[in-house]
Amino acid sequence: MAINLQKGQKIDLTKKSASGATSKLTKFCVGVNWGAIEVEKKKFFGGTKKVKQAVDLDLSCIMIYNDKQRFDHIYSPEYNPQALAKMGLPPGKLYSSDGALQHSGDDRTGDLDGDDGLDNEIISVDLDRVHPDIDQIYFFINNATNEDFYQIPFAKIRMYEGTPSRVDEVYASFDVVSDPEYRGKKSMIMGKLYRRNGEWKFNAIGDATPDQVFAQTMGRIIKNYA
Ligand SMILES: [Ca+2]
Ligand SMILES: [Ca+2]
16 A cells, blocks of 8 residues: 655655565655646637646755765756856766666656656665665755646656556655645755665655755755755
């Protein structure tokens, strides 16, 4: 049974089988599934028609070492490297340096024909390969287009076992558009994986933030959350 996460909820990554045996979730995907916006447009000869408007969410992640001085990152390689350098940030990449996390690549539209049940951007995680000195991994999303989260018809974040194109079993999911708090917001710190006494846990943070670009969200995580 998948867990429906509430904002602020913390879970450990223990799976229970039908027989009651428990095991640890170590290899899974963190995915975001979202839909394009439908807007009413006036037709030339009167009346209106529904038009789909693409929504470009970007799923990124920052991995923080236990000295809180060093970090590794996953964000789009298409972000302008000169602009990043001005903010003191390295160029984007789709994998973590330890090889534990891998991003599926940029989706720029969201689902145009309704919910296809698959996530549009996914980060595959193998906790056993995470660098031993990294103990916090934050996942966050930014909207590269103009809409706020409240306008998007559906946007869900979930942890599941499988691959970017195949969902075997959903472990936990978190709906990010239903909260009125998200009105006018374009970025969100969605959650973190963290290691406590050698055990990985997940915290569904779900904080929408007033940031306009992803670098501000990253700075906010380092300063206020880590
Ligand atoms: Ca995107
Ligand atoms: Ca989808």
